Amino acid sequence: MSSEEKSKKDEQLDQYTAEHKDEKLTTNQGVPVSHTDDSLKAGERGPTLMEDFHFREKMTHFDHERIPERVVHARGFGAHGFFEVYESMADYTMAQFLQDPSVRTPVFVRFSTVVGSRGSGDLARDVRGFATKFYTQEGNYDLVGNNIPIFFIQDAIKFPDLVHSIKPEPHNEVPQASAAHDTFWDFVSSTPETANMIMWLLSDRGIPRSFRMMEGFGVNTFRLVNAEGKARFVKFHWKPKLGTHSMVWDEAQKINGKDPDFHRRDLWNAIEMGNYPEWEFGVQMIEEEDEFKFDFDILDPTKIWPEEQVPVKIIGRMVLNRNTDNFFAETEQVAFHPGNLVPGIDVSNDPLLQGRLFSYLDTQLIRLGGPNFHELPINRPLAPIHNNQRDGYNRITIDRGEQGSHDWVAYSPNSLWNNTPGPDQERGYVHYQEKVEGHKIRARSESFKDFYSQAKLFWNSMSKYEKARIIAAFHFEVGKVKDMGVKMRVVEVFNNVDGELAKQIALGVGVDPPETPGGSDVTATSPAVSIETTNYSAETRKVAILADDGCDYMALNKMMEALKEAGVMSEVVSKRQGMLKSQDGQEIKIDMSYPTTASVLYDALYIPGGMECVQALMKQADALQFVKEMYVHYKAIAASGQGLDLLQEADIKFEEGTGQEGQVSNRLGVVTMRNGDDMQSFCDTFVEAIAKHRHWGRMDEDMWQASERPYTLDL
Numbered sequence: 001m002s003s004e005e006k007s008k009k010d011e012q013l014d015q016y017t018a019e020h021k022d023e024k025l026t027t028n029q030g031v032p033v034s035h036t037d038d039s040l041k042a043g044e045r046g047p048t049l050m051e052d053f054h055f056r057e058k059m060t061h062f063d064h065e066r067i068p069e070r071v072v073h074a075r076g077f078g079a080h081g082f083f084e085v086y087e088s089m090a091d092y093t094m095a096q097f098l099q100d101p102s103v104r105t106p107v108f109v110r111f112s113t114v115v116g117s118r119g120s121g122d123l124a125r126d127v128r129g130f131a132t133k134f135y136t137q138e139g140n141y142d143l144v145g146n147n148i149p150i151f152f153i154q155d156a157i158k159f160p161d162l163v164h165s166i167k168p169e170p171h172n173e174v175p176q177a178s179a180a181h182d183t184f185w186d187f188v189s190s191t192p193e194t195a196n197m198i199m200w201l202l203s204d205r206g207i208p209r210s211f212r213m214m215e216g217f218g219v220n221t222f223r224l225v226n227a228e229g230k231a232r233f234v235k236f237h238w239k240p241k242l243g244t245h246s247m248v249w250d251e252a253q254k255i256n257g258k259d260p261d262f263h264r265r266d267l268w269n270a271i272e273m274g275n276y277p278e279w280e281f282g283v284q285m286i287e288e289e290d291e292f293k294f295d296f297d298i299l300d301p302t303k304i305w306p307e308e309q310v311p312v313k314i315i316g317r318m319v320l321n322r323n324t325d326n327f328f329a330e331t332e333q334v335a336f337h338p339g340n341l342v343p344g345i346d347v348s349n350d351p352l353l354q355g356r357l358f359s360y361l362d363t364q365l366i367r368l369g370g371p372n373f374h375e376l377p378i379n380r381p382l383a384p385i386h387n388n389q390r391d392g393y394n395r396i397t398i399d400r401g402e403q404g405s406h407d408w409v410a411y412s413p414n415s416l417w418n419n420t421p422g423p424d425q426e427r428g429y430v431h432y433q434e435k436v437e438g439h440k441i442r443a444r445s446e447s448f449k450d451f452y453s454q455a456k457l458f459w460n461s462m463s464k465y466e467k468a469r470i471i472a473a474f475h476f477e478v479g480k481v482k483d484m485g486v487k488m489r490v491v492e493v494f495n496n497v498d499g500e501l502a503k504q505i506a507l508g509v510g511v512d513p514p515e516t517p518g519g520s521d522v523t524a525t526s527p528a529v530s531i532e533t534t535n536y537s538a539e540t541r542k543v544a545i546l547a548d549d550g551c552d553y554m555a556l557n558k559m560m561e562a563l564k565e566a567g568v569m570s571e572v573v574s575k576r577q578g579m580l581k582s583q584d585g586q587e588i589k590i591d592m593s594y595p596t597t598a599s600v601l602y603d604a605l606y607i608p609g610g611m612e613c614v615q616a617l618m619k620q621a622d623a624l625q626f627v628k629e630m631y632v633h634y635k636a637i638a639a640s641g642q643g644l645d646l647l648q649e650a651d652i653k654f655e656e657g658t659g660q661e662g663q664v665s666n667r668l669g670v671v672t673m674r675n676g677d678d679m680q681s682f683c684d685t686f687v688e689a690i691a692k693h694r695h696w697g698r699m700d701e702d703m704w705q706a707s708e709r710p711y712t713l714d715l
Contacts, residue, residue, distance in 0.1 A: 027057055035442040039157045039351060043438020044445040045299060048156075048354035055157050059355065062160035063363040070367065072163055073129045075120050075177075076112035077211070077264040078331035079271060081320035083107050083134060083281065089315055092232060092285065093224040095344030097136040098315070106135040108378065109320060110334055111211040111263070114146075115166050116177025121260035123252040124177040125206040125473065130216030130238060131336045132318070133379075138427070140381045142340040143236055144360070148205055149217035151301045152197045154448050156355020162187065180480035189489035193448075195497055196302050196455040202473035203458075203466060204246035204531055209693075210266045212277040212540070213245040220338070220353035221299050223346040223432055224285065231432050233291065233298055233348060235305055237282040237312050243535035245693045248469070249476065251600045251633045258598045268323055275540045275567075276321045282312035296454065297447035301352040303454050307528040330378045335364040346432040369394045386421040388412060455497045456520035461529045465696040471501070475508035487511045496520065538691040539567035544592075544602040546623055546646075547572055550612025553582030555640050555679060559606055562683035568690060570606075573597060575620055583610045594622040599629040604690045609641020618649045627652060631670070634698055636689035638671040640682060647672070653701075669695030 025033040033054055040052035048055070065071055082104040089098040097105045112129035113120065128147040133140055152162050165187035166179050175181055179201075188194045200206075208214040216238030225231045247255070255262045270277060284305050286298055296303045324330040337360040338353060347353055364373050370393025373379055388410045390399055399410070409417045462470065478490050488511050495502035499517025506513040527533050543563055545556060556572075563570045571591035574580060580588040599605070605627065607617070617623040627650040630637050639647050639654075647654055647670070654672045655665035664673045664682045669689045673682045689695070 027054055028061070037158060038155050038442045038444050039355060040440055040442055041349075041351070041438070042436050042440065044441065044443050045297075045349055045447075046436055046438045047349050048351060048358075049440065050358075055355070056358065058157065058160055059359050060362055062163070063359055064366045068367050068369075069118055071363065072114050073110075073112040073131075074118045075116050075122070076110045076129065076331055077267060078108060078110040078324055078334060079267060079277075079320040080322040080324070081107050081109065081276070081318060083132075083316060083318045085281075085316040087315070089224075090226065092226055092283075093344035094227045095136075095141070095224075095342050096138050097134055097141070097342070098344070106382070107318060107320075108133045108135075108330070108334060109318075110331060110336070111214075111267070113177065115179065120177035121256035122263035123207060123247065123256045123260070125179070125201070125249070125252070125477075126177065127201060127206070128208060128211070128214060130214070132216075132238075133334065133336060133340075134342075135382045136342055137383055138342045139383045140340050140379070141342045141345065142336045142338060143218055144336045144338045144356075145216050145218045145236065145238075147208065147214045147216060148197070148200045149215075149219060149235070149237075149304050150197055150200065150454075151219055151352055152194045153191070153352065154193050154300055154302055154444065155351040156353075156359065158191070159352075159355065159359070175480075178480075180477045182481050182483050182486055185478055185481050185490055186483070186486045189486055189493050192451040192493055192496070193302050195451050195493055196458065198494075199455045199458045199470065199497070202470050202477065203462070204469060205244075206473070207247040207249065207252045208263075209245040209247055211263055212267060212270060213240055213242050215239060215244050216279065220301055220356070221348040221350045222353075223348055224283070225344055225346055225432050229433075231288055231346070231434075233286040233288065235284045235310075237284070238279040238318070239282060239312075239314070241278040241280070241535070242537050242539065243693075244531045245534065246531060248633055248694075249472065251629075254598065254600045254629075259601060262601070267320075270540060271320060271323050273569075276319050278317060278319045280314050281316040281318060282314045284310045284312055286310060296450065297445060299348055299350045300448050301350055302451070304526070304529070306457070306526040308526055329376075333368065333373070333376050334378045335368060335373050335376075337361050337364065341429065343427065343429050349434075372396060388421070452496045452520045453522050455494075456522040457524055457526055458529055459498050459501060460522065461525040461527060463530060463532050463696075465699055466530060466532065467501075468699065471504045471508065474505045478505065478509045481509070484511060536691045536693060538687050541568050541603040541690050542601070543568055543570040543604045543606055543690065544573045544597070544599065544626070545570055545606045545608065546574075546617060546626060547580060547588065547590075547608060547610075548574055548613045548616040548620075549581050550583045550616070551580065551588070551610040552608045552613070552641055553584055553586040553588065556582070556588065556608040558679045559608065559638075559640075559683055559686070562680070562687065566687045568687065571597075571602075573626070575622065583612060594620075594626075599626045600633070602630075602635075603693075604636040604686070605630045605638070606686065607637075607639040607643035607646050609639075609643050611642050614642040614646050617646050624650045631698070634669070634694035634696055636669045636671065636686065636692070636695065638682070638686040638689070640673045640679075641675075644672050644674055668697045 025036060039048040039055045041048055084104050085098050085101055110131045113124055113126045115126050116124055130147055131144045133142050166184045168174055168176055169181055169183055188198060218236030222234050223231045224234045339357045372392050372394050375396040390410045413419050478487055481487050487509050491502050491506045491511055494505055495514040495518040498519040503513040560570050573592045574590045575594060577590050577593045580590060631652050654670040655667040663676050664685050666685050671686045671689050
């Protein structure tokens, strides 16, 4: 292209941009749009209407923007398993798979990140998808949720705006799988309903330790309906058996470099080794007559139902016990839809859910090449299919049409097949008969307009360590924003949540703190939202054993046996691969070398004694870095005998003790034993330290005293 041609092209582009800037919004047909923040509803809290052509056009265009990769949740990983209910739920729902504890319902679960492409890393700070397909005897039921119980927006018509803002900026496709850029934070600062979700996203839940240690939520409000027709509002929960645990940000960034498939590999390996991940299934239920008794709207998807007010009733469990045979055929081609319901489960007028009922099906039509994606093996129900659907792109079923045999009947009513297939009056799905009335209106209920109370509730519920990490996340995310006006508006938005939070954000991103500290007047807490109240277990954790020639074989071997007995995996890490020789001549297989692994890929560290071994490790920069990273990432560390000298060389603080025989010390997760021979007590103490996941007390004296930190733990 000549310089003259390029100049003309640039003029055309400038003209196109100019034609959009400062102009009024229209549809693709040129019709002026009066309102684009709320779907058309039957009354402020009523269902979304199909006649809303602006919503359908906007969402259809968005659904079809990526082919064939998913627009969102593109990077995913799945596994097969089963679900079983603990006791009959007949009092609450007629869904058959929730009736008989002896019945195991097959499931397929797909975990995913939201923002990044298929090739992005697993450890981005992001919401995680948690979608479950139940292959029930009444047909497929899809529970399509996330690892955070709320969402950014209240009305689905804003979903294209949200995703366009958080995707890489259009001029250079940067940054990938990240919210740390201008357009996203411009949207956040212009859309205060996002405040609560941002608090959750920037908390530890944004970077899970693994899919196996991640909660799941249905997010939206649904209904359970029993055989008598009585309905209750319901929210769904998945509670991981291993507890809810996270990464720290520095660790996550390094894992994305060392092993961008970390979460995928973790789930695959756990299932292959027989460490089947397990979640308990719970429901929160609200009686219809209690719909308006709370200080929040139960249909608002940016709000939780605090568990202290609406307890979670545990009703079943799910186990994932089989990996996929073909990633593309199963994980990529699986199609979820919140409108895939079974009798006994129905929807509510949650405006985000109402839009999802349209959008998910519309997306699958373009992504999977037409209306027959339900015939793909991963999507095919166990229940038989009988209907008059025919033809279409990628049809698999061959419907015989030999003339005279009447195999061609594909309409209703008909006389040739005695009007079959016909409706099932006994078992067929019947929508809950909710009375709906109201003016057709684009508006939002006043009960949806409190954007800050639950964000403050979340903030109040965090420990001082969790608060410090949220502030650090704001500093990274908003610190990447270039536009100072956007930064200032972010601070203003979160000044409505908590004045001290806004001040700390401002100090870290280079803008002035608010002149008048603000904040919601909410003083309540919800302990359930803090992951420090979760279950703790050492099972399936992974320990690195740092060793070299001349190590103490007896101590190393006893530790490996103790870890195995506790369900903890261990690997010997050294400067090279091959075999080591202990101080008494025993051979030890090396599992990993420094170039093939890293400290961030392990949950804990053990350093056995042996003078020759430790002296060698003290000369290895990789070994010292390994130890230091374990400490600053708050992980459990154990050292016995001369192994304590390596801790001293790496400037790791520990309790030396008195040197008495058998004495075991534990200082903030650093477990040591200098002269003792009580290996059992030493190993037990180390396993207990591993189970605690992180030892956040180190933050008080190590990380947060650095003078360059603009904030303290006095929050």
